[in-house]
Amino acid sequence: MRKFGIAIFSIILFIQAAKAQQKHTLDKIAGVVGSSIILQSDIELKYATYIAQGMQPNPAFKCQILQQLLTQKLLAAQAVIDSVEVKDDEVDADVDRRMRGMIQRAGGQDRLEQFLGRSVIQYKDEIRPDIKEGLIAQRMQQKITSNINTTPQDVKKFYDGIPKDSLPTFNKEVEVGEIVFNPKLNAAEKDAYKTKAEELRKRILAGEDFGALARLYSQDPVSAPNGGDLGFNDRTAFVKEFTAMAFKLKAGDISPVFESDFGFHFLQVIERRGEQVHVRHIVIVPAVTQESLNRIKGKADTVYNLLIKSKATDFSSAAAFYSDNKDTKFNGGMMLNADNVEARSTYIPTDKLDPQVALVIDTMKVGGISKPFLFTGADGKSGYKILYLKSTSNAHKANLDQDYPKLKEYANNSKINRTVSEWFEKKRKETYIRIDSQYQGCPTIKDWSTPSSVPATAEVKP
Structure with missing residues (x-):
């Protein structure tokens, strides 16, 4: 847990350094896709995260970051035309999932907020637009490849096209x-654990803090450091006993103790949004x-x-x-x-x-x-x-008799990659794209700029 906390702390240090730098220099537009812009600060913050994750400094990686952002903007722009959307509930669920992971790695919400220098709620509001655009781009790409079907003939053609001396070797x-x-x-062995859960529930009903008791006693390693908070989830996220209880209560209600395969739980509903519910819980896990x-x-x-x-x-x-x-x-x-x-x-x-x-x-x-x-x-x-x-x-060289399922997957991925590449090649020629002169030498995007656009460095105030 400590290593993850240090990693996040390092990321925040890089972010804070980048923001401090921005106070003294103007930000600039690193790229334009249609009516959307990509700021240099967007690239720098992603690069800071890359370094903080233990990777060796490599300024050339910024080219990959910019390419990723350019492709995301292209997909998102097409999604508007094709009416491809994601629901707010889906965005909220993904934001909450990411935040739960960050909170767990940081060692609790309080430590994460200390690292961030702001509340989790503020940070969620900041990252939500980018996450939403990423989800829309992902869904657009799925639409582009939705009609791909790989037949046995496709697999054989793919296999036959691999030079014999280049066939993969499988372990x-x-x-x-x-x-x-x-x-x-048995019932007698379970009784002590059920009783412990009942006692904790009574303490909360008597006025003690749910989050504090969850941190002290809940045996869910993911949610306990966050006061038992599970964020927003739909019905598919939980086991059936948990789902049944979570979706029948009103906001503020505390459930009775109930049993699942994981142990004895009780939960509190914090908020309900359509088919998503925000809950926190305490679980006591019986020992074998x-x-x-x-x-x-x-x-x-x-x-x-x-x-x-x-x-x-x-x-x-x-x-x-x-x-x-x-x-x-x-x-x-x-x-x-x-x-x-x-x-x-x-x-x-x-x-x-x-x-x-x-x-x-x-x-x-x-x-x-x-x-x-x-x-x-x-x-x-x-x-x-x-x-x-x-x-x-x-261990053997790939062959159709033994390795058909794997070769089919390779062939399918090849068709998907080719389809996506062809789409991008066509779409980038139809879309106004301008790339800052700093990135004109990036090998993978050097030909992406619209010919009529003149590379220039545009500055914007932070």
């Missing part, structure tokens, strides 16, 4: 299935007991014996019936490649596997099923898993 990959058994506390682990180990052993001894029970059916992992149980238990989720690829490079899983499958044969083993999840909780090694492939 060793495996297909692994899992059945996950998470320990479940040895008794609950022993119980789930017994269940895992029973399922393992069933898989080994009963030919009528296959791994896919057992995963759907017994597994507690909602992400894999309805996929035949098969894990998905986290780097290729959209394609729903089940081929996972061995260097991307959870080390706990890699250690177990290293001794397995294809078609084998592991005995239940104890694992620790990303949330720090323990449970048991049974693994199934469906297939393995050694």
